[in-house]
Amino acid sequence: MSIRDIVILPDPVLKEVCAPVAAVDDEVRALLDDMLETMYDAPGIGLAAIQIGIKKRIVVIDVSKDEDEKAPICLINPEITWTSEDTSTYEEGCLSIPEYYEEVERPAACKVTFLDRDGKEQALDCDGLLATCVQHEIDHLNGVLFIDHISRLKRDRVIKKFAKAAKRGEMPEFKSRRGNEPATERPLAE
Numbered sequence: 001m002s003i004r005d006i007v008i009l010p011d012p013v014l015k016e017v018c019a020p021v022a023a024v025d026d027e028v029r030a031l032l033d034d035m036l037e038t039m040y041d042a043p044g045i046g047l048a049a050i051q052i053g054i055k056k057r058i059v060v061i062d063v064s065k066d067e068d069e070k071a072p073i074c075l076i077n078p079e080i081t082w083t084s085e086d087t088s089t090y091e092e093g094c095l096s097i098p099e100y101y102e103e104v105e106r107p108a109a110c111k112v113t114f115l116d117r118d119g120k121e122q123a124l125d126c127d128g129l130l131a132t133c134v135q136h137e138i139d140h141l142n143g144v145l146f147i148d149h150i151s152r153l154k155r156d157r158v159i160k161k162f163a164k165a166a167k168r169g170e171m172p173e174f175k176s177r178r179g180n181e182p183a184t185e186r187p188l189a190e
C-alpha cells in the first residue's frame with residue numbers, strides 16, 4: 001500500500017470523464033487499498049480515483065465518525081439509480097480544492113448500485129452525509145467538482161485563486177471554516 005499524490009485544482013485532469021472498470025481484479029484491489037490509505041492520510045472521508053490521476057470509475061468513502069471503527073465503502077462503476085425530491089445542504093470541501101468550503105444543495109437521499117471489491121453487484125441506500133458524499137464522489141467520475149454547483153462568481157474566484165497559487169508553486173490561503181460540521185471529503189477533526 002502507498003499514499004498517492006492528490007491532484008489539485010486547476011489540473012485539467014479533474015475535468016475528465018472516467019472509464020468503467022472492465023474487471024475487478026487484484027490490480028483494482030491494490031488501487032482501492034492505495035486510495036483508502038491516501039484518503040485516511042489526508043485526512044478525508046471520500047476520494048475518487050481521478051483525484052490521484054487515474055481515470056477509472058472507482059470511489060472510496062468512509063463517513064464513520066469513530067477513528068477506531070473504520071467503515072470503508074469501495075464503489076466500482078457506481079451508478080445513482082434514484083434521488084429524493086427532498087434536498088439538504090452541506091458545507092462541502094474537496095481534497096483537490098484544499099481549505100475551500102462552500103454550501104451545496106443536493107438531493108437529501110439517493111440509491112446507488114456498484115460493484116464491490118469482490119466484483120459483486122451491490123446496492124446502497126444513502127442519506128445524510130453519506131448521500132452528499134456519494135453524489136460528490138460520483139460527480140468526480142464525470143469531471144464535475146462541487147464548485148460547479150455554486151455560483152459562477154464564487155467558482156471563478158476560487159479557480160483564479162488556485163491558478164495564481166499554482167503558478168507560484170504554493171497553495172492558496174482561505175479564511176478558516178465558519179462552522180464545525182463535517183464537510184464532504186473532510187472529517188470533523190482536521
Ligand SMILES: [Zn+2]
Binds near residue numbers: 096140185
Ligand atoms: Zn472532491
